[in-house]
Amino acid sequence: MITLQHLTYTHTNTDLLFQNLNLTVNKQDKIAIVGNNGSGKSSLLKVITGKLKASEGHIRVDEQPYFIPQLFGQFNDFSIAQVLQVEGKINALQEILKGNTSEENFNALNDDWTIEERCKEALQHWQLTDLELSQKMKTLSGGQKTKVFLAGIFIHKPELILLDEPSNHLDFTSRQLLYEFIQTTKSTLIVVSHDKTLLGFMTTICELNKSGIKLYGGNYEFYKQQKLIEKNTLNQDLQNKEKALRKAKEKERETLERQQKQNSRGKKQQNKEGTPKAMRDKMKNDAEKSTSRLKSVHTEKIGGIAQDLMDLRSSLPDIDKIKFGFDNSALHIGKILFTATNINFAYNPSQFLWKNNLNIQITSGERIALKGQNGSGKTTFIKLLLGDLEPTTGTIYRVDNQSAYIDQDYSLLDNTLKVYEQVQQFNTTALEEHDIKTRLNRFLFGQEDWDKTCIALSGGERMRLMLCCLTIGKQAPDIIILDEPTNNLDIQNIDILTAAINEYQGTLIVVSHDEIFLESINIKRTIAFTI
Known part of the structure; x- marks a missing residue:
C-alpha cells in the first residue's frame, strides 16, 4: 500500500530531519511513528500525503490518504462542510430539493442521496450534535475540531488513514471513542502519537530519527521492553568501556614508570663506566625516542577508548543525563x-x-x-x-x-x-x-x-x-x-x-x-x- 525507499527530507531552513528512510506499509497495518520532538514525524506524514516533497528517494502510495493534522489554524475560515469535503454535494442536494434539477447539480451529487444523513450520524457519533455544517471551524474548541476530522472518516470510509497526535485535545469520553475506532477499524493506519494507551493498540512501533527509521514488531509495551533491553546493553557497554579506559591509563602509567627506571639505571651505569659524552648523548636521545614512542602508542589507544566512551555516552537517553534537584516546599504536609x-x-x-x-x-x-x-x-x-x-x-x-x-x-x-x-x-x-x-x-x-x-x-x-x-x-x-x-x-x-x-x-x-x-x-x- 505504501513503499518508501531511501527517503530523505531536508527542511526549508536546510536542517536535515531524516535520511535514507525505508518503510513498507501493508494493507490493514496499524503503525505508530514515535520519536523526539523535531525528528520529522509530522513532516513524514505530509510527505506521504504529498503536502511536502521529499528531498531524495522514492515514494509510492497506492490509496488516497485521509489525513488528520495536529494543528488546525489553517482551517479556521473553513466551514465544517468544507473540512469534511462534502460542501459541493450538500449544496447540490439542497438545490435539487428546491427544484433546481440541472445536470450540474446531479453530477455534483453523484447519486449520494444519503450524504446529509451520513454527516449528521458521523457528527452525532463524535458527540457533535449541536453543530451545523455551515458553521465556521474557528468557532470550535480544539477537541471539537479534531472530532470533525474524525467524523470525516465515517463519511468517506477511507482505506488509508494518517493521524497526527489525534488524542491531543480530546476529553476522556472522546478518547475512548477514538480507542474503540482504532481497535475495530479495517483501514490501514499510520499514527503519530505520544499517547501510550493509543500506542498499546498499534501492531508496529516505528522510531524515527535523523539516520532513518527502526521498526519494533509489536505494540508500545513490546517497544518499551525492547528499549529497556537496549538501555541495559548500552549501560553494560559503558561500564566495560570505562573499565577498559581505567586499565589502559594504568597500563600507560606502569609502562612509562618502568621505562623511566630503565633509563635511569642505564644513565647511572654509563656514568660509572666512564662512557664517552658523545655515546651518552646518543643513548640518551635513543631512550627519549623510545619513551616518546611508548607514550604515543598508549595515547592513541587511550584516545580511541575515550572517543568510544564519548560516543556511547552521547547515545544515553536524555532523561538519564538530567539532574533535577527540587527543593522542598516550605509548607508542612497536611496544612x-x-x-x-x-x-x-x-x-x-x-x-x-x-x-x-x-x-x-x-x-x-x-x-x-x-x-x-x-x-x-x-x-x-x-x-x-x-x-x-x-x-x-x-x-x-x-x-x-x-x-x-x-x-x-x-x-x-x-x-x-x-x-x-x-x-x-x-x-x-x-x-x-x-x-x-x-x-x-x-x-x-x-x-x-x-x-x-x-x-x-x-x-x-x-x-x-x-x-x-x-x-x-x-x-x-x-x-x-x-x-x-x-x-x-x-x-x-x-x-x-x-x-x-x-x-x-x-x-x-x-x-x-x-x-x-x-x-x-x-x-x-x-x-x-x-x-
Missing part, C-alpha cells in the same frame, strides 16, 4: 491551603457554571487530578484557586503560598528573552553565572542554546526550561498546577516531566486526560466537574 464553601461562578449573571455548588478542601502535599469534559469549568476552578477570580456565590479561604501555574503553552516563559536571560528571571538567590550555566547544562541546554530566544524552542525544550526555572529559585513552589502538560511533548519528554514531578514534594494539581500519565505521577485524588 489546609484552600477551602471552597458552596461556591459557584457565573460568566452570565443568569447562568451558573456548575449544576451544584462546590465544597472542596485542598491540603499541602496532595496530588490531585481535575477531571471533566471540555467546558466543565476546570480552568475556571484553577483561576478561583489562584485568586485570579472570585466566586459569584459562596466563600473561599486561601493560605498565603507560592504557586506556579504551567499551562500548555508554558506562558510563564517570556518569548522575547533568551534562554539564559529567562533563567535569570527566576534566580532569586543571586547564583553566579557559572552556577546558572551549570543548571542549564543539567537540563540539556548547552552553550549553543544559551542565546536562543524562548519563542524558538520546541514544546519539549520549553518544558525543560520551565523545570530548570522552577528548580533554580530559592525554594520550590508550594503548589504546581499543570494544565494538559503532555499535549505537545514526545514520549521522552513526558518521561522527563514524570521524573521531575515525582521528585517534587509539594502540592500537585493536574488537568489531564492521559490516564497513564496520571498513574505514573501517583495521583491519589480526583476532583470531577459536571455542568
Whole structure:
C-alpha cells in the first residue's frame, strides 16, 4: 500500500530531519511513528500525503490518504462542510430539493442521496450534535475540531488513514471513542502519537530519527521492553568501556614508570663506566625516542577508548543525563491551603457554571487530578484557586503560598528573552553565572542554546526550561498546577516531566486526560466537574 525507499527530507531552513528512510506499509497495518520532538514525524506524514516533497528517494502510495493534522489554524475560515469535503454535494442536494434539477447539480451529487444523513450520524457519533455544517471551524474548541476530522472518516470510509497526535485535545469520553475506532477499524493506519494507551493498540512501533527509521514488531509495551533491553546493553557497554579506559591509563602509567627506571639505571651505569659524552648523548636521545614512542602508542589507544566512551555516552537517553534537584516546599504536609464553601461562578449573571455548588478542601502535599469534559469549568476552578477570580456565590479561604501555574503553552516563559536571560528571571538567590550555566547544562541546554530566544524552542525544550526555572529559585513552589502538560511533548519528554514531578514534594494539581500519565505521577485524588 505504501513503499518508501531511501527517503530523505531536508527542511526549508536546510536542517536535515531524516535520511535514507525505508518503510513498507501493508494493507490493514496499524503503525505508530514515535520519536523526539523535531525528528520529522509530522513532516513524514505530509510527505506521504504529498503536502511536502521529499528531498531524495522514492515514494509510492497506492490509496488516497485521509489525513488528520495536529494543528488546525489553517482551517479556521473553513466551514465544517468544507473540512469534511462534502460542501459541493450538500449544496447540490439542497438545490435539487428546491427544484433546481440541472445536470450540474446531479453530477455534483453523484447519486449520494444519503450524504446529509451520513454527516449528521458521523457528527452525532463524535458527540457533535449541536453543530451545523455551515458553521465556521474557528468557532470550535480544539477537541471539537479534531472530532470533525474524525467524523470525516465515517463519511468517506477511507482505506488509508494518517493521524497526527489525534488524542491531543480530546476529553476522556472522546478518547475512548477514538480507542474503540482504532481497535475495530479495517483501514490501514499510520499514527503519530505520544499517547501510550493509543500506542498499546498499534501492531508496529516505528522510531524515527535523523539516520532513518527502526521498526519494533509489536505494540508500545513490546517497544518499551525492547528499549529497556537496549538501555541495559548500552549501560553494560559503558561500564566495560570505562573499565577498559581505567586499565589502559594504568597500563600507560606502569609502562612509562618502568621505562623511566630503565633509563635511569642505564644513565647511572654509563656514568660509572666512564662512557664517552658523545655515546651518552646518543643513548640518551635513543631512550627519549623510545619513551616518546611508548607514550604515543598508549595515547592513541587511550584516545580511541575515550572517543568510544564519548560516543556511547552521547547515545544515553536524555532523561538519564538530567539532574533535577527540587527543593522542598516550605509548607508542612497536611496544612489546609484552600477551602471552597458552596461556591459557584457565573460568566452570565443568569447562568451558573456548575449544576451544584462546590465544597472542596485542598491540603499541602496532595496530588490531585481535575477531571471533566471540555467546558466543565476546570480552568475556571484553577483561576478561583489562584485568586485570579472570585466566586459569584459562596466563600473561599486561601493560605498565603507560592504557586506556579504551567499551562500548555508554558506562558510563564517570556518569548522575547533568551534562554539564559529567562533563567535569570527566576534566580532569586543571586547564583553566579557559572552556577546558572551549570543548571542549564543539567537540563540539556548547552552553550549553543544559551542565546536562543524562548519563542524558538520546541514544546519539549520549553518544558525543560520551565523545570530548570522552577528548580533554580530559592525554594520550590508550594503548589504546581499543570494544565494538559503532555499535549505537545514526545514520549521522552513526558518521561522527563514524570521524573521531575515525582521528585517534587509539594502540592500537585493536574488537568489531564492521559490516564497513564496520571498513574505514573501517583495521583491519589480526583476532583470531577459536571455542568
